[in-house]
Each structure stands twice: as structure tokens, then as C-alpha cells.
Amino acid sequence: MGKALSQAAEMEKQTKIDIDLIEPEFTYRLGETQMTQLKPLYWSRLGNSKSRTNEQQELCQETINQLMGDCTQEQAISFTDGSCLGNPGPCGAGAIIYAEHIKPAARLHRPVAQRGSILLAELIAILMSKRRGIKLLTLNWDPNSYISAIREIKENIEHLRQKGLNLIVSWTPGHVNIAGNDEADILAKTAAWEAKELPPENNAITLQDVKQAAYKSTGNKWHRRWEISERGRDLYEKIPTTKHSIMFDFPTKRHFSIFAQLRTGYTELNYYKNRVGQTNAIESCNCGAPETPQHFLLECSCYENEREDMLHQISKEVGVRNLNLATMLTRLDGENTEETKVKLQTVAHYIDRTGRFNTAVPQSQS
């Protein structure tokens, strides 16, 4: 836990993303959000926006107008829309709410995040219109006796039903000149443009932000370690930066992890384990020598046959002769993608044949 907190603090420092701004409301329990099993009756006849015929367009308008016409004094209708400029990109939410016999009662728009998705924007649009809609509908209630009810409603749609309010979320055809829909669309687009300039304190932190921050922070940490490390110096001279090293096309995710360990020197091999106190003063490999990445890949007598096959294969297929840690684990100047791929695959095959990483990084992880 302490480690997680200091990691979070460091991530904040390096990426200027304030962890406290990750609002609970943006943490959706998506498991609870399901597609409706029963599509509304009008759904199937309305086509989709790409291939809709004129007749279907008219039908769309009729259907929605009729739904609105059926609205009573006690009902409100809200059109919501989300807009995203890129994926992920600046995104915003828009909504218009009609109440009291479909008079426009509120127009809402809200820039949501600088790097968000269309799904996030759509959900925020529904959320904000639900909140405001409930306020509109409960305006005439005795506030004292309903304060707790309103609180409950906000939290749970089931409570909402028990209090006699029915919330129906349904799909509306887009781009068929339905005024409410078009307004929501414009509001959402405006909000998305505004999201570009969101001040940090109002910017919702999205999953994309967290991913990017984690990526950056891990990269920085790796780079720092790489600079001060005593190990892998011959490799360091060839590739002093860690920047592009993870763009390689590793044979599998499992191998990616093993290669990363071998390159940084932070490995499951005993030499490192001993340095960080995980084993009892045994630096050595089964053969008796210190078990470094260099030893494991190039020197250990336990794997002579496997190594001979690997070196033979690499020089035959790729033509690399002076093999060392750097030339085995990275892409060399003048080496094309296919050559690098074959080389890494051959090294991966060696690693698998030695079985040395099988306990630490199980085969099934690939």
C-alpha cells in the first residue's frame, strides 16, 4: 500500500495529473450498464443514419413527436448527446430537457475531459440530464419530506421507481431533424470544443489519462535506473535511451516481460535476486558462476547445446556474428524489422528451451 501511494505521488509529480481529481462519478461500473434486451418497438423500423430512406426519416420524426405528445404534466423528456473530437480526444456532453407538456425547461452542456471517449461523453450526458430532470420534476414536491427521496433517487434507479418516477433510457434516431436531438447534438459539440481548454481542476481524469501517466512514469523510472545501473553497461553504450525499446515486436507478451528483465538487469536470475535480498547469499547459477543476464544468455555451461543452436540460427538467418547482450536483445542499426523479429524469436526460443524463466513467468501468460 505504501509503495502504491509513493508510486501515485511520483506519477503525479512527473505528469502533473492530480490523482484526487479522479472523481468517483467517472468510475463507471460498466457491468451494471447493459444493452436493453428488449429494443423499443419503434427501433427496428427506423433504419440507421447511414442508409435511412426518406420514408424512414419521416417515420422517425412521427415516432418521436408522438412519444413527446404522449407526455403528461408529470413527465419530462430529455434528449442527450455526447461528442468527441478524436478517440480519445476532447469530449463534451449536451442535453435538453422538456417538462410540463414538453416546454424546453433546461439546456445543459458540459465539457467533460481533454482525453475522453464517446462512451464517457454519452454517459455524462445521461447522468447530468437525469440529475437536472429529477430536480425539475420534483420542484413542486414538499422539499422537506423529499430531501431524502431525492438523495436516494440520485443513487439508485430502483428507488426512483419505488417513489413513482420511471426513468426510461432509450435510443433516438439521429440527424432526422428532431429538434431536441439536434439541440443536444449542438450542445455536446460545443462542450467538446470547450473541453480543449479545460482548466486542470475541471478536467475529468479518464482511463486514457491514467494509462498515459502510468506509461510515462514507468518509462521515466526505467530510464533513471538504466542511467545509474551498474549492470548492462555494454548494452547501455549502444542504447542509452529506453525510449523506443518497447516498440519492438516481441514474440509474445510473456517474452516481452522476460526481454525487459534481461535488458534492465532486473530479472528473476539469482544475481539480481541476491542483490535485493531475495535469496540467501547465492549469487550463483547451477553451474557455480554468478547468474547475470550475460551469463545466462552467453556463458552458462548448462545450456551449451541450446546456445549453439541459437547462435547458429541467428548468424544463418540474420547474419549477426558478434553476438553480445546488446546485439541479441535490441534492434541494430541497419537491421530491418523482419531480421529483428527473427532474431528475437530465436532468442525467445532459447529462453523457452532452457526453462529458466518458467516458474517466474509461466508459459501460459503468453
Ligand SMILES: [Zn+2]
Ligand atoms: Zn550457469
